[in-house]
Each structure stands twice: as C-alpha cells, then as structure tokens.
Amino acid sequence: MTNRSLLILPGDGIGPEVMAEVRKIIAWMDARRGIAFDVSEDLVGGCAYDVHGTPLHDDTMAKALEVDAVLLGAVGGPKYDNLDFSVKPERGLLRLRKEMDLYANLRPAQCFDALADFSSLKKDIVAGLDIMIIRELTSGVYFGEPRGIFTEGNERVGVNTQRYTESEIARVARSAFEMARKRNNKVCSMEKANVMESGVLWRQVVQEVHDREYPDVELSHMYADAGAMQLTRWPKQFDVIVTDNLFGDLLSDLAAMLTGSLGMLPSASLGAPMANGRPKALYEPVHGSAPDIAGQGKANPIACILSFAMALRYSFDLGIEAARIERAVEQVLADGVRTADLMGPDGGTPVTTTQMGDRIVAALDASL
Numbered sequence: 001m002t003n004r005s006l007l008i009l010p011g012d013g014i015g016p017e018v019m020a021e022v023r024k025i026i027a028w029m030d031a032r033r034g035i036a037f038d039v040s041e042d043l044v045g046g047c048a049y050d051v052h053g054t055p056l057h058d059d060t061m062a063k064a065l066e067v068d069a070v071l072l073g074a075v076g077g078p079k080y081d082n083l084d085f086s087v088k089p090e091r092g093l094l095r096l097r098k099e100m101d102l103y104a105n106l107r108p109a110q111c112f113d114a115l116a117d118f119s120s121l122k123k124d125i126v127a128g129l130d131i132m133i134i135r136e137l138t139s140g141v142y143f144g145e146p147r148g149i150f151t152e153g154n155e156r157v158g159v160n161t162q163r164y165t166e167s168e169i170a171r172v173a174r175s176a177f178e179m180a181r182k183r184n185n186k187v188c189s190m191e192k193a194n195v196m197e198s199g200v201l202w203r204q205v206v207q208e209v210h211d212r213e214y215p216d217v218e219l220s221h222m223y224a225d226a227g228a229m230q231l232t233r234w235p236k237q238f239d240v241i242v243t244d245n246l247f248g249d250l251l252s253d254l255a256a257m258l259t260g261s262l263g264m265l266p267s268a269s270l271g272a273p274m275a276n277g278r279p280k281a282l283y284e285p286v287h288g289s290a291p292d293i294a295g296q297g298k299a300n301p302i303a304c305i306l307s308f309a310m311a312l313r314y315s316f317d318l319g320i321e322a323a324r325i326e327r328a329v330e331q332v333l334a335d336g337v338r339t340a341d342l343m344g345p346d347g348g349t350p351v352t353t354t355q356m357g358d359r360i361v362a363a364l365d366a367s368l
C-alpha cells in the first residue's frame, strides 16, 4: 500500500487506448522516480451500462469517493444514442461530478509552440496563449429543478432551470482568485447579467468575494456572448476566466479549438478538501470518446497524459513531476512526433497511440 490511491475509469471509445498510455507513465513514475500509486480500475459510461444496466454502478461511485483521485478517459458512443436519458453514458460522468461535489472545473487552454500553425486563427493571435477557464460544474442549468418534458394543454414543453445559490458562486469564485494569484493575477467573470437574474447574482457575488478577500487580484466582468467574441478576437487578454456550467461548457470548447489541439487539453475537476487535506478530484481529457477512430491506434494520448500530470500537481503536491511530464510532451512535439490529429496539410507519417506513449516515456528517461 502506498499513500496515493488512484481510480482509473477508461470508459468508452478511445478512452481505453489513451488510458493504456497513461498506465505507462504511472509505471515509469514508480520505476524511475520511486513514486508509486495504488491503482484500481472500473467501468463508467456505455461499457458500464453494457455490464450493469447503469452507466455508473453504486460500487464504483463509492470507490470514487474513497480514492485520492479519479482519472477518467471518455464516455459515450453512437451505440448508446437511443438509450433513455437516465442511463445514457454521460449520466455516469455527471453523477461523479455531482456526488463528489466537484464544483471547480479547471480547463487550461494552452497553445504549444510546435502547434501554433494548427490553430484556425492567425499564428500571432494564439502563439504563447496560456489561459485557464474555471467552469462551475455541479449546479446551474445542468442540475437545476424543475426539469423534464411535460405536457401543457395540447403540447409538450421542455424545461430546464438555471439556478445558483450565493455559496455556489462564492466557492468557485474563490477557486478562480486563488488560481489567478498563482498565475498573472487577473480574473474575468462571464455571465449574462443583462438577461438572467442568476447572472445578476453571479456578478454581485463574484465582486463581493473579490472586494472582501482578493482585492489584490484584477477583476473584470463580461457578458458571456461578448466573452466568446473576445476569446476569438484577442484571447491573450485573458488569464483566468470564471463562468457557470453551461457557458463554461461552450467557452472551453471554443478556447480549446483556438489552441489547435483539442486532442491535447487536460482538465481537473476539484471539490472541497478531504480529511487528508487532498481535494476531491477527477481528471479527464477535454476531448470525447471519438468513436469514429476508436480501436485504430489513431487517438492522441497527450490530453489524458497531461490530465495525469494535473493529478500529480493538484492532488499529490508533485508539481515538479507534473512539469517533467509537460516538458516531455513539449519535447516530443518539438521533435515533430505527431499523431494523426496533429498532421498538418503537408502530411507526413503519423505515429500510433502506442508509439506516442513510448516516445513520451523515452523523453522522460532522457530528463533524468
């Protein structure tokens, strides 16, 4: 037994393939750095539904609440499109987020030098980009009640509810201000205070937390639609962006695409500290299960590997080892190693998922 426990949930589609490469990095940490983990593995998403008839078994949920960190691959696939809403693969992920109370979702959007040409924007707009989106993850319209499809008179109505309590806003605002202090000390908060009461409250509470506890951090507010526009116009104006669950879902996909490398971006979802002082935490790549390329060795394992690096930093206080992995990834990219998703218009021969993992391990060896 070590004092570091990790639950691995590879999930569906390319999840198991990219997670196999993370396993290599975990083994490397043990063998070459003397940093060992107790690793257990379980099912989530469609594969859990196939076996248990639910996308997340209660036993798996209980395990997730016990470990120091959960590492998830991806969930979903066309095979499950027609399932009832309550057992769709995505529900497994949403249940984990909700029951672990992972209210702060950290989504860095970073442009790797070697990939600046891959962005759909001009190179000078994205080169060197390094922003952090903090998305509220356990409330808002994703979970608000009432919700459902009801009958009213002679027609159906679909209902979802955007709802935020003051304490839900304040805690994610604190996460953003804390993060900003470790970065460039700037937070931009995004909502739609011009049309939504929940947005009015959001803006007020973020401002109050700022004035009371973080007056040293530079704070600005933007309507989320204008924020989307500014993100494509001049993304480097931002440092930390804090926003609600739904706007954060949209804005983080947008920001990820700016970097030209959706297959490269990790995320961390953090909750309150556990008894041992570590935050409840789940780490997952921003990309999905990519069923169209699953099982073909084409997937890019970098986002999942960088998610493990985030786990080292935020759950295990191993920032130096996290940086070692990040440098190894940068090195491999600088050497021109590319999976299929990173092939430019000039072509070239892509490496497979496994080969990419091996190259990163080799770069780690070279770092010693």
Ligand code: IPM
Pocket: 090, 093, 094, 249
């Ligand atoms: C994400 C995804 C999820 C979300 C889906 C898979 C439920 O898009 O993590 O951004 O909407 O939150």
Ligand code: MG
Pocket: 249, 250, 253
């Ligand atoms: Mg999304």
